[in-house]
Amino acid sequence: MRTVAAPDGAELRVSVVAEQRDETARTQTTLLRYERHHGSDSTIEERPWILHWYPRGQFEKLAMTAGLAVTAVSDPDGKPAPADATDLLHFRLQAT
Structure with missing residues (x-):
């Protein structure tokens, strides 16, 4: 509480x-x-x-549809995430 x-x-x-x-x-x-x-x-x-939560590719498509570009994807430690990562990911987005 x-x-x-x-x-x-x-x-x-x-x-x-x-x-x-x-x-x-x-x-x-x-x-x-x-x-x-x-x-x-x-x-x-x-x-x-x-x-x-969404698979990475689906999330990236949703972001693009909303007018956002994915500029970086990192893991919980802030390191670049490999393309096949399936754990918690942090996306940096930028308006297009």
């Missing part, structure tokens, strides 16, 4: 309620609980956060 104070003094919280990963669909759904507490007033909402 993460907690922070809002400018009006309310306590804001966010926490993970559940996670579900689907390797075939390439998605991970995280159910998040958002809370706002201020005096005797409380609001609590739960919302899904869906993360979808």
